[in-house]
Amino acid sequence: MQRAERLFQLMNLLRNRRTVMTARQMSEHLQVSERTVYRDIQALSLSGVPVEGEAGVGYRLQRHYQLPPLMFDRQEVEALLLGARMVSGWGDEQMARSAKNAIQKILAIVPDHLRHSDENLPLLVPSYDDYQKIYTAHSEKIREAIRLRRLVRIDYVRADNEFSCRHIEPLGLIFWGKVWTLVAWCQLRDDYRVFRLDRIRSLAISETGFDVKDTKNLKHYLDLMAAQYGQQVATNEKAQQANCEQFHPDEP
Structure with missing residues (x-):
């Protein structure tokens, strides 16, 4: 990844956060070292981007800071188009209409050589009659x-x-x-x-x-399911190991 692209992604990460983001979180997302993140933060600050924060605490962009309009490369446009086709084929009617409208807005601002990507995209999402x-x-x-x-x-x-x-x-x-x-x-x-x-x-x-709370919300439910799945996997592994030891005991 070129440095200019990495700096742009770094600004997008900071812009999409309401709270501070640590250098470690940014390094994991960008797949670079924390030292590289610190250098990039310094480069953004020197170029006039109002980055707030400090090493060891976290960073964020100053509120009300506006970035230039986003530009997409070919792979990003194809990913958006494929996602829209999936929503159109597998979502409800309102979601399908919204996805199609969003794609038209995106195609209206991309460069000319990407504008006809929707017509030439070799990625299809089949749908079924009466599915919606x-x-x-x-x-x-x-x-x-x-x-x-x-x-x-x-x-x-x-x-x-x-x-x-x-x-x-x-x-x-x-x-x-x-x-x-x-x-x-x-x-x-x-x-x-x-x-x-x-x-x-x-x-x-x-x-x-109704109200949601720490013990009653979608994330809490998913965390419970993940924990139960982990316990089930561990139990199955122990059972398999016990069976293996039963039929293949250790040599005395």
């Missing part, structure tokens, strides 16, 4: 409820084909390659539950709000 109608059902309403933090009532068909009515606090949507799921706090179970969107038969947003 079935697998993204109620997605727009759910995203609104998540944003407003409103309680939701759903009529749901469980995996055993039994109907269930739940009052839930929607926390986040997760896409699994085909199926969309809703992570929520179920008031009936007083715990996290995950619901497939294509199994929700009806949904109504309540006027009643």
Whole structure:
């Protein structure tokens, strides 16, 4: 990576942070040494970029500092176009429209030699008939409820084909390659539950709000799942090791 490109990426890192960013965090992101980061910070300061902070604490750009308009290279444009095609094919109708509008805005400002990338991109995202109608059902309403933090009532068909009515606090949507799921706090179970969107038969947003906290939010749920997965992997490894020792005992 050339130094000019690295300095530009460094400014983008600092601009996108509300709090300070340490030299170690920047070095890990840019894949350079911390000493290189310190030299780059000094170069930015000498060139007039208002970087605040100090070594050992962290850095940030002064508020209200405006960078020049962003420019994209070919690979970045292709990545954005591919992402937009994925959203268009696998997101709900509103997300698909927004993705297409965003791409048109991006293509309007890129150089001429990149403007027709969308037509020539050899990366396709197949979609299926009625996919949005079935697998993204109620997605727009759910995203609104998540944003407003409103309680939701759903009529749901469980995996055993039994109907269930739940009052839930929607926390986040997760896409699994085909199926969309809703992570929520179920008031009936007083715990996290995950619901497939294509199994929700009806949904109504309540006027009643809810609060998130350290022990009830999407990140907390994902951390719990990661911990459980790690424990399961460790248990499986111990079981495999025990089986191996049983059939292949150590020599006396």
